[in-house]
Amino acid sequence: MRVPHILATRVVVGVSAVLLSSTAVAQQSHNSNAPIDFGADHIELQDKAxxxxxxxxxxxxxxxxxxxxxxxxxxxxxxVIGGNPQVSRLDASGGVTVRRPDQTAKSQYAIYDLNKRVITMLGAVTLNQGGNVVNGGRLTMNLDTGRAVIDGSSVGGSTGATTGGGTVTQSGGRVTGTFSVPKRN
Known part of the structure; x- marks a missing residue:
């Protein structure tokens, strides 16, 4: 019996999300109320906007x-509260990297919605957690729950990564992977 393409993609994505989020869910949620410190070579304030x-x-x-x-x-x-403007959203582009204590994610673009406490990363996404690496087209990280979900890319092409823990390849809208199994005596 042939499994429909969409169902197969959801199953693989679901398995990957469970494997990647198991550590993150156990971790304490991110404090999205903490102040945001920044640095950059250049800043342009557009107060009217x-x-x-x-x-x-x-x-x-x-x-x-x-x-x-x-x-x-x-x-x-x-x-403005306490002399600081209240930030609602960050839109990042160009070699975006998000690092948390248990994971690192990279992409071309990212949107951090502070009200929803969700980071959405788009374009050539790679998520590293422990020995697992997953590639896809879109990553959604819920900072309250620690859950990370990766969707495949809708464009063709193929990318891949190999780590000590396994090999993961994304091709033509799919997220697939191979994870190592601990050696048993």
């Missing part, structure tokens, strides 16, 4: 999480 554009070696840190990129747009609500 309630945003700031950071460019050149952008580095953002919030609690135990860091986000690096070439460029970032910071949207804020217009409210």
């Amino acid at each position: 309630n945003r700031a554009v950071l460019s050149g070696n952008v580095a953002v840190k919030q609690a135990e999480m860091t986000l690096n990129s070439a460029r970032m747009t910071v949207a804020y609500t217009g409210q």
Whole structure:
């Protein structure tokens, strides 16, 4: 019996998400109320649009999480509390890397919605956690639950990665992987 393409993709994605999120769920959730510290080579404030554009070696840190990129747009609500504008969203592009204590994710673009406490990463996504590496087209990380879900890319092509723990390949909209099994006596 042939399994429909969409069902097979969801099964593989579901298995990958369970393997990758098991450690993260046990970890304490991210403190998205912590202050956001940033650094960049250049900043342009656009007060009338309630945003700031950071460019050149952008580095953002919030609690135990860091986000690096070439460029970032910071949207804020217009409210100022304690002398600081209230940030609602970060849009990053160009070599985006998100690091948390138990995982590192890389992509071309990322959106951090501070109100929903969700980071969505798009374009040539790679998620490393422990010895597992998964590649795909889109990664969604829920910072409250620690759950990470990867979807396949809708464009053709093939990318792959090999680590000590296994090999994972993404091709034509699918996320697939091979994970090592611990040696038993």
